[in-house]
Amino acid sequence: MTAPIRTHASDATPTSGAPRKKILSLLRLLSAFCLVFGIVYWSGKGAHTGWSMNRVPVTQVDEITGIEFITYEDRFVPGIEWLGGAVGLAAVAFGLSFFFRTKKTHNP
Amino acid sequence: MNKSLLVSTLLFVGSAMTAATAAPQAFDFTDPKGVNAIQFKLDSLLEPISGTASGVSGKVHYNPENPTETTGKIVVATQSALVSNAVMTEHMLGEQWLDAANNPEIVFELTSLSNTQTEGNNTTATATGKLTLKGITREISVPVRLSYLPGAFGKRINKPEVPGDLLVIRGEFSIARADFGIMPGQHEDKVNPEIALSLAIVGSPAQD
Numbered sequence: 469m470t471a472p473i474r475t476h477a478s479d480a481t482p483t484s485g486a487p488r489k490k491i492l493s494l495l496r497l498l499s500a501f502c503l504v505f506g507i508v509y510w511s512g513k514g515a516h517t518g519w520s521m522n523r524v525p526v527t528q529v530d531e532i533t534g535i536e537f538i539t540y541e542d543r544f545v546p547g548i549e550w551l552g553g554a555v556g557l558a559a560v561a562f563g564l565s566f567f568f569r570t571k572k573t574h575n576p
Numbered sequence: 577m578n579k580s581l582l583v584s585t586l587l588f589v590g591s592a593m594t595a596a597t598a599a600p601q602a603f604d605f606t607d608p609k610g611v612n613a614i615q616f617k618l619d620s621l622l623e624p625i626s627g628t629a630s631g632v633s634g635k636v637h638y639n640p641e642n643p644t645e646t647t648g649k650i651v652v653a654t655q656s657a658l659v660s661n662a663v664m665t666e667h668m669l670g671e672q673w674l675d676a677a678n679n680p681e682i683v684f685e686l687t688s689l690s691n692t693q694t695e696g697n698n699t700t701a702t703a704t705g706k707l708t709l710k711g712i713t714r715e716i717s718v719p720v721r722l723s724y725l726p727g728a729f730g731k732r733i734n735k736p737e738v739p740g741d742l743l744v745i746r747g748e749f750s751i752a753r754a755d756f757g758i759m760p761g762q763h764e765d766k767v768n769p770e771i772a773l774s775l776a777i778v779g780s781p782a783q784d
Contacts (some may be wrong), residue, residue: 518623521660524624530611532732533725533744535776537611538628540658547661548622 485570496564499558506554510546520547588657600639603652603743603779605632605652608733612777614652616751618753625664629682631656635782636741638685638725643699646689650777652682675710683708687715697724705749709756720747740781749772 510516523540530537607614612632618625631653639645654676658665669676686705693700699722707716722745731739750770754760759767 487756519661519664522662523658525628525660530609530732531722531777532728532779533611533742535611535778535780537613537745537776540660544615 488568488570491571492565492568495561495568497541499565500563502554506551506558510531510551510554513545516545516547518547520550521545582647587720600645600647600780601635601741601743603636603638603741604782605777605779606735607632607778608778614777615774616657617772618770619772621766625659625724625767627655627657627659627665629657633779635779636743636745636779638722638779639725640697640726643692643694643701644689645721646722647686649683649685654680665773687718697726698722699724707751707756709713711756712756714751714755716751718747718749720745721772722746732778732780741764742777743779745779748772 522544522547523542526541527536527538529535571576577600609629613628613630614632615628615691616626629652632650634648634650634654635650636646636650638648653671657667657674657676668674671677681755684705684707686703687701688704689701690704700722701722702717703720704717705716706713722743725744727739729740730736730738732742735779750772752769753767753771754769761769
């Protein structure tokens with residue numbers, strides 16, 4: 469009678485959990501990037517709490533008449549919905565990462 | 577002696593009549609410097625919506641000696657209205673709101689200037705006229721201040737040798753968007769039913 473074949477976790481195929489782990493890591497990295505970049509970019513651009521702007525109003529004064537008038541500079545200023553989108557994307561990526569958790573198997 | 581007295585009297589009467597019947601001057605509100613604009617503001621859910629409409633044109637005939645004779649029309653190109661957010665601008669000009677495609681102009685036609693009080697070159701008054709917006713015309717009365725700036729035209733265009741006067745019109749008033757068919761009774765919790773308007777526009781000498 470031959471002795472039962474004992475297997476150890478380390479004897480398992482080395483690549484079986486690796487892709488899942490990789491995807492999990494990527495998703496969590498993406499989540500962290502979206503969150504950090506979103507907050508930093510939004511803060512750096514003035515932490516505007518209104519809607520995003522594609523053109524920024526600039527008030528000027530006409531010297532002769534004293535009229536205050538507005539001109540617009542074409543530049544993007546992220547608003548609260550942009551920040552919300554970045555945070556939302558981070559949350560989705562983080563949530564998805566849970567589907568790629570690997571289960572640890574223990575053998576006596 | 578009697579002859580010289582007669583001539584003097586006739587000259588005096590003639591100049592007095594000329595002053596009393598001075599013709600109104602025509603001012604063109606298409607501003608070469610692009611300063612003219614109507615500013616609008618209305619409260620909304622997240623923040624006040626504010627923007628400008630800079631496509632101002634029109635003519636006003638103003639008599640500094642007799643402001644009540646003032647007549648004229650101010651036209652604003654609907655398509656020139658914009659806010660800071662491009663998507664919001666697109667919605668604002670769309671069919672449900674201003675419908676710029678079918679109503680290319682917003683027009684105010686002055687019918688009378690009343691309650692005039694003049695101090696120097698500044699006149700405050702109530703301008704009554706017909707406002708046409710999104711194809712609907714309503715009579716409104718707007719408090720205005722007119723500032724007549726004699727000889728300032730050349731200075732403004734950096735050509736002091738060019739003669740001409742300027743007329744600046746300022747005013748602030750509100751309209752109800754429902755009065756002009758702009759989403760009446762809808763989205764009032766998100767977009768205020770009242771629109772606050774502010775104008776500060778300058779007219780240059782017009783060529784009649």
